[in-house]
Amino acid sequence: MSATTQTRKAAKSGTVSRAVRLLGARRLPVLVTAALFIVMYIGGLSRYQNYGFAEPQVFLNLFIDNGYLLVAAVGATFVILSGGIDLSVGSVIGFTTMFTAWLVERQGLPLVLVVPLALAVGAFGGFLMGYVIHNFEIQPFIVTLAGLFLFRGLCLVISKESISIGDASVGTLAQTRVSLGVGELSIGALVALVVLGVACYVLHCTRFGRRVYAIGGNEQSALLMGLPLGGTKIAVYTVSGFCSALAGLLFMLYIQSGDPLHAIGMELDAIAAVVIGGTLLTGGSGYVLGTLFGVLVLGLIKTVITFEGTLSSWWTKIATGVLLCAFILIQRTMTSRQKT
Numbered sequence: 001m002s003a004t005t006q007t008r009k010a011a012k013s014g015t016v017s018r019a020v021r022l023l024g025a026r027r028l029p030v031l032v033t034a035a036l037f038i039v040m041y042i043g044g045l046s047r048y049q050n051y052g053f054a055e056p057q058v059f060l061n062l063f064i065d066n067g068y069l070l071v072a073a074v075g076a077t078f079v080i081l082s083g084g085i086d087l088s089v090g091s092v093i094g095f096t097t098m099f100t101a102w103l104v105e106r107q108g109l110p111l112v113l114v115v116p117l118a119l120a121v122g123a124f125g126g127f128l129m130g131y132v133i134h135n136f137e138i139q140p141f142i143v144t145l146a147g148l149f150l151f152r153g154l155c156l157v158i159s160k161e162s163i164s165i166g167d168a169s170v171g172t173l174a175q176t177r178v179s180l181g182v183g184e185l186s187i188g189a190l191v192a193l194v195v196l197g198v199a200c201y202v203l204h205c206t207r208f209g210r211r212v213y214a215i216g217g218n219e220q221s222a223l224l225m226g227l228p229l230g231g232t233k234i235a236v237y238t239v240s241g242f243c244s245a246l247a248g249l250l251f252m253l254y255i256q257s258g259d260p261l262h263a264i265g266m267e268l269d270a271i272a273a274v275v276i277g278g279t280l281l282t283g284g285s286g287y288v289l290g291t292l293f294g295v296l297v298l299g300l301i302k303t304v305i306t307f308e309g310t311l312s313s314w315w316t317k318i319a320t321g322v323l324l325c326a327f328i329l330i331q332r333t334m335t336s337r338q339k340t
Contacts, residue, residue: 028330044300075247105164125147
């Protein structure tokens with residue numbers, strides 16, 4: 001065998017091994033999501049170049065229109081990374097809008113007092129669900145499903161009708177825009193980006209973040225290593241409840257009202273964004289930055305449908321379902337490669 005042939009075979013073998021490592025790499029789903037977003041955005045630029053799609057504000061509107069979803073998805077990322085699930089997200093968001101609107105409009109409390117109270121209620125709800133899941137060893141699906149019905153029922157206890165918010169401070173915050181030179185961001189979008197940055201730091205630079213990954217990767221191994229299993233589990237659901245309540249406040253600013261039917265099914269949008277962003281449903285692998293790209297992809301789908309003009313909004317659900325199936329298959333391929 002000639003030296004040239006051997007060199008070619010070695011190069012081919014190296015290429016194959018690199019491809020195999022990529023298929024087994026934890027970063028693959030995130031890279032795929034980022035590439036998908038870039039391709040979709042470039043496609044929108046080429047198709048709608050005469051309709052203002054290239055304006056920087058169109059891109060910034062993805063954060064303005066989806067800031068509350070990003071915050072909810074960040075909270076869901078903590079739970080899913082730990083190997084759990086939270087189905088109460090949408091109901092907590094809806095309850096927060098009703099609770100805030102009721103206190104501000106009907107009880108006359110200032111917004112500065114209502115905000116911490118609403119966040120405390122959401123965090124306490126998450127704490128209770130985490131406590132029940134750990135101490136009574138009940139599946140997260142069942143406990144958070146009960147939380148879903150509980151918070152949605154509390155919405156109806158407050159009021160069966162929508163409550164419009166006419167408070168001046170709410171209106172001011174909702175209309176405030178921060179100029180970035182090329183465009184503007186709302187207060188809600190800025191809060192969402194701050195939450196994203198804090199979550200990145202906590203998950204990747206703290207002991208708590210490492211515990212979340214360890215428990216999601218292998219709960220029994222984490223227990224044998226002496227990690228505080230119960231405290232970490234309760235903490236991730238508390239974080240999710242807090243983020244859901246914060247998302248409810250941002251959603252309230254976005255629509256300036258409370259309604260018992262607000263955010264129905266939004267927990268599924270949050271979970272879809274997390275999965276499309278590359279976090280394994282089984283836990284232990286994923287990046288909160290991937291969740292950002294997952295939210296941006298879902299937001300970009302809505303934007304494209306709006307620019308198209310002739311498509312029904314239901315195409316958003318169809319596209320989300322297709323993407324979700326595709327990324328679950330990618331996850332399956334990745335885990336299979338890791339096992340072999």
